[in-house]
Amino acid sequence: MSSKQNLSFEDFKKEVLADYRLANLSRQVSLLGRKEVLSGKAKFGIFGDGKEIAQIALAKQFKEGDWRSGYYRDQTFMMAIGGFSPEEFFAQLYGDTNIENNPANGGRSFNNHWGTRFIDDKGNWKDITKTKNTSADISPTAGQMPRLLGLAWASKLFRENEELHQFTTLSNKGNEVAFGTIGDASTTEGPFWETLNAAGVLQVPLAMSVWDDGFGISVPRHLQTIKDNISEALSGFEKTKNKPGFYIYKAKAWDYAGLLKVYKEGIEKCRTEHVPVLFHITEATQPQGHSTSGSHERYKTPERLKFEQEFDAITKMGEWIVEKNIATKEELDEIVKETIQEAKEAKKIAWKKYIEPIKAEKQALLDIVNNRGCKCVLQEENDQVDELANNLSKILTPTRKDVFSTAKKIVRNVCSGCGSKHILHTQLKSWLKENYDEIAPRYHKYLYVEDDKSALKVKAVTPILSNDKTVAGREILRDNFKLLFAKNPKILTFGEDTGKIGGVNQAMEGMQETYGELRVTDTGIRENTILGQGIGVALRGLRPLVEIQYFDYLMYALQTLSDDLATTHWRTAGGQKAPVVIRTRGHRLEGIWHSGSPLSMVINSIRGVYVCVPRNMTQAAGFYNTLFQSDDSALVIEPLNGYRLHEKYPENIGEYSVPLGVPEILEEGDDITLVTYGSCVRIAQDAIKQLKSFKINVELIDVQTLLPFDIDNTIVESIKKTGKVLFFDEDVPGGATAYMMQKVVEEQGAFYYLDSQPKTLTAEEHRPAYATDGDYFSNPNAENVFETIYAMMHDNNPEKYPELY
Numbered sequence: 001m002s003s004k005q006n007l008s009f010e011d012f013k014k015e016v017l018a019d020y021r022l023a024n025l026s027r028q029v030s031l032l033g034r035k036e037v038l039s040g041k042a043k044f045g046i047f048g049d050g051k052e053i054a055q056i057a058l059a060k061q062f063k064e065g066d067w068r069s070g071y072y073r074d075q076t077f078m079m080a081i082g083g084f085s086p087e088e089f090f091a092q093l094y095g096d097t098n099i100e101n102n103p104a105n106g107g108r109s110f111n112n113h114w115g116t117r118f119i120d121d122k123g124n125w126k127d128i129t130k131t132k133n134t135s136a137d138i139s140p141t142a143g144q145m146p147r148l149l150g151l152a153w154a155s156k157l158f159r160e161n162e163e164l165h166q167f168t169t170l171s172n173k174g175n176e177v178a179f180g181t182i183g184d185a186s187t188t189e190g191p192f193w194e195t196l197n198a199a200g201v202l203q204v205p206l207a208m209s210v211w212d213d214g215f216g217i218s219v220p221r222h223l224q225t226i227k228d229n230i231s232e233a234l235s236g237f238e239k240t241k242n243k244p245g246f247y248i249y250k251a252k253a254w255d256y257a258g259l260l261k262v263y264k265e266g267i268e269k270c271r272t273e274h275v276p277v278l279f280h281i282t283e284a285t286q287p288q289g290h291s292t293s294g295s296h297e298r299y300k301t302p303e304r305l306k307f308e309q310e311f312d313a314i315t316k317m318g319e320w321i322v323e324k325n326i327a328t329k330e331e332l333d334e335i336v337k338e339t340i341q342e343a344k345e346a347k348k349i350a351w352k353k354y355i356e357p358i359k360a361e362k363q364a365l366l367d368i369v370n371n372r373g374c375k376c377v378l379q380e381e382n383d384q385v386d387e388l389a390n391n392l393s394k395i396l397t398p399t400r401k402d403v404f405s406t407a408k409k410i411v412r413n414v415c416s417g418c419g420s421k422h423i424l425h426t427q428l429k430s431w432l433k434e435n436y437d438e439i440a441p442r443y444h445k446y447l448y449v450e451d452d453k454s455a456l457k458v459k460a461v462t463p464i465l466s467n468d469k470t471v472a473g474r475e476i477l478r479d480n481f482k483l484l485f486a487k488n489p490k491i492l493t494f495g496e497d498t499g500k501i502g503g504v505n506q507a508m509e510g511m512q513e514t515y516g517e518l519r520v521t522d523t524g525i526r527e528n529t530i531l532g533q534g535i536g537v538a539l540r541g542l543r544p545l546v547e548i549q550y551f552d553y554l555m556y557a558l559q560t561l562s563d564d565l566a567t568t569h570w571r572t573a574g575g576q577k578a579p580v581v582i583r584t585r586g587h588r589l590e591g592i593w594h595s596g597s598p599l600s601m602v603i604n605s606i607r608g609v610y611v612c613v614p615r616n617m618t619q620a621a622g623f624y625n626t627l628f629q630s631d632d633s634a635l636v637i638e639p640l641n642g643y644r645l646h647e648k649y650p651e652n653i654g655e656y657s658v659p660l661g662v663p664e665i666l667e668e669g670d671d672i673t674l675v676t677y678g679s680c681v682r683i684a685q686d687a688i689k690q691l692k693s694f695k696i697n698v699e700l701i702d703v704q705t706l707l708p709f710d711i712d713n714t715i716v717e718s719i720k721k722t723g724k725v726l727f728f729d730e731d732v733p734g735g736a737t738a739y740m741m742q743k744v745v746e747e748q749g750a751f752y753y754l755d756s757q758p759k760t761l762t763a764e765e766h767r768p769a770y771a772t773d774g775d776y777f778s779n780p781n782a783e784n785v786f787e788t789i790y791a792m793m794h795d796n797n798p799e800k801y802p803e804l805y
């Protein structure tokens with residue numbers, strides 16, 4: 001061998017042994033991880049053992065700028081790309097809430113849930129072409145799929161839309177691959193199929209690896225997958241000479257050399273040709289079973305367990321190394337020994353970093369109690385305090401709950417009969433406040449954007465309404481979108497019928513001609529992945545306006561909206577944002593599925609995403625203008641019956657901004673406050689006219705947004721004047737009206753200003769019937785509003801307002 005060849009063999013050997021070392025290190029932390037759970041130091045653990053070698057091969061193809069959307073098994077992959085240290089592994093396992101120790105999720109997710117922190121201190125995107133990026137994992141099986149589509153689609157947009165080439169810190173002209181991973185059983189879920197179909201249609205650089213270990217917890221593959229084989233099931237998706245599709249590769253999870261080959265070839269094609277690729281990685285194992293919650297001996301046959309041992313990927317790689325004379329068995333044993341040591345060290349350090357601050361908090365509390373200068377004359381109370389402190393001192397690995405719970409119980413009991421009670425009482429109270437204020441935000445913070453990009457910080461600009469020009473509502477939206485798109489090349493919109501015809505209600509009329517198919521795009525009927533497309537491109541720094549054709553069909557996307565989008569900022573403890581603006585249309589029109597107003601469905605499941613309920617298109621356009629100046633996510637529900645209704649044209653179209661959380665008083669009155677939103681505003685206005693002739697003056701308030709809700713307490717101020725309030729909408733009884741009532745009566749303290757019972761008026765419990773007059777009888781109408789308000793006035797003053805019927 002020439003010296004050059006020698007060198008390259010040395011290099012090759014070095015790389016192989018480094019891979020072997022990493023695989024073992026990953027395995028060792030998995031083995032220790034399980035012990036940490038079984039010994040009670042951690043609550044739950046799920047690990048990447050059995051998939052180490054395939055993931056090392058995959059990671060070699062993962063370049064700066066690339067993206068991952070995967071699941072909890074990707075432990076070795078994350079270590080191989082330099083995104084996960086053994087110390088961090090243990091910090092995650094202990095649920096460390098300090099983001100220095102646990103930057104991926106700050107203790108908000110299970111262990112092995114990753115997420116690159118790509119937001120800088122000022123709320124801007126870092127240069128994500130220089131980092132290896134992971135979108136934040138979620139636990140629902142296949143929940144990583146919809147966003148994966150968007151991550152891949154963004155590369156196509158960055159490559160093909162030249163206007164985006166200027167954003168060099170977001171993409172290198174679309175050269176990035178989106179790497180997806182999933183377990184064999186999770187391919188059973190709908191989002192997997194929806195995503196793969198869409199990726200095939202769109203032809204995007206999506207590289208999907210299936211870690212096939214034959215089980216989804218205890219349920220074997222043949223009960224999950226048609227033909228017991230996902231690549232066979234997907235063979236119709238395969239690219240042929242004449243028809244686009246996927247490249248499909250298969251490799252065995254223990255075949256190091258084979259894995260290197262398929263991943264190199266497949267990812268290169270994916271990156272250069274922008275063709276999606278599926279890697280079906282078979283014969284993977286689970287050396288320790290599914291998770292720490294059970295043991296696989298309960299459901300795997302002895303034959304299967306034997307197979308898993310023999311075909312353990314690390315064992316197999318070791319055999320291959322020896323067989324190829326790359327290293328000796330002894331050399332390999334030495335490597336394993338070193339990794340055992342390294343894993344133990346990491347565990348020790350992570351535990352210390354996790355537990356020491358809590359122990360210090362515990363000690364600080366005990367010091368205050370034990371050194372109190374005010375022993376109580378009442379022995380019984382002294383004993384109680386001592387007992388509580390004593391019990392805490394015995395806990396060797398305390399949790400914060402132990403510490404705070406003890407402190408609160410002592411404060412309650414402390415020296416109530418003692419003249420000098422203030423000493424301990426005051427000290428404890430201030431200790432509690434200081435510490436609670438420091439610790440509690442680690443659990444609560446970052447539900448919404450809190451930096452300068454918060455939607456709540458966008459300056460309000462009032463629309464200037466023309467005195468002589470009125471147009472159909474849809475034209476206001478259309479003209480406003482045109483201006484928004486012209487201002488910001490990062491904005492794009494997509495959905496069913498959004499492109500060519502400009503939306504079913506024509507609010508995007510002419511937009512595709514002006515801005516092209518890459519910015520105004522038709523999609524298939526697939527609400528869940530339309531939203532996922534939005535999340536993915538938003539993570540990559542673009543500004544999607546996602547269209548869901550009808551509010552009633554948002555249900556298809558609700559899982560992704562609730563589990564993924566709404567938690568992105570929170571579950572990464574502020575490390576990631578996905579500013580997605582969703583436009584849909586709802587409220588009364590006709591038919592069960594084209595007139596729904598299920599607001600409580602969303603406000604109770606998507607906290608983390610703002611919910612705007614404009615009464616007309618002028619307000620809707622104003623919300624879009626606000627939202628695109630911010631990095632918050634929001635859902636805007638346009639009133640379905642408002643596209644053709646004429647509105648005064650806003651002369652400063654494209655320039656005005658409607659603030660979030662600021663209700664508008666549309667009519668002033670001092671008898672009763674009527675609180676509503678969306679299409680119900682018009683009905684309220686009709687009823688108010690009818691009530692005027694009975695000398696009842698209503699103060700009408702349009703809340704405009706449900707999340708956030710009346711941040712300046714406008715409504716309670718009105719109630720101080722009227723003493724009465726009716727909350728009115730077309731959601732179900734106990735739905736969004738109950739929410740508004742809680743906000744106003746409890747949070748804003750309206751209880752103290754009411755002189756009669758607060759009421760709600762809603763739709764019926766069933767959905768609106770289609771039949772003629774179905775709307776009148778299913779939804780609340782102006783007569784119902786009249787009657788409810790009249791009855792409230794009657795209750796209050798029967799003489800002035802005698803019974804009518």
Ligand SMILES: Cc1ncc(C[n+]2csc(CCOP(=O)(O)OP(=O)(O)O)c2C)c(N)n1
Pocket residue numbers: 073139140141182183184185186187211213215216217290
């Ligand atoms: C929607 C949903 N249903 C159920 C679960 C509980 N669960 C967690 S992992 C899992 C099995 C997944 O198996 P597979 O996709 O093969 O991945 P593996 O764990 O075998 O790598 C299940 C049912 C979940 N997390 N999400």
Ligand SMILES: [Mg+2]
Pocket residue numbers: 183184185211212213214215216217
């Ligand atoms: Mg599996």
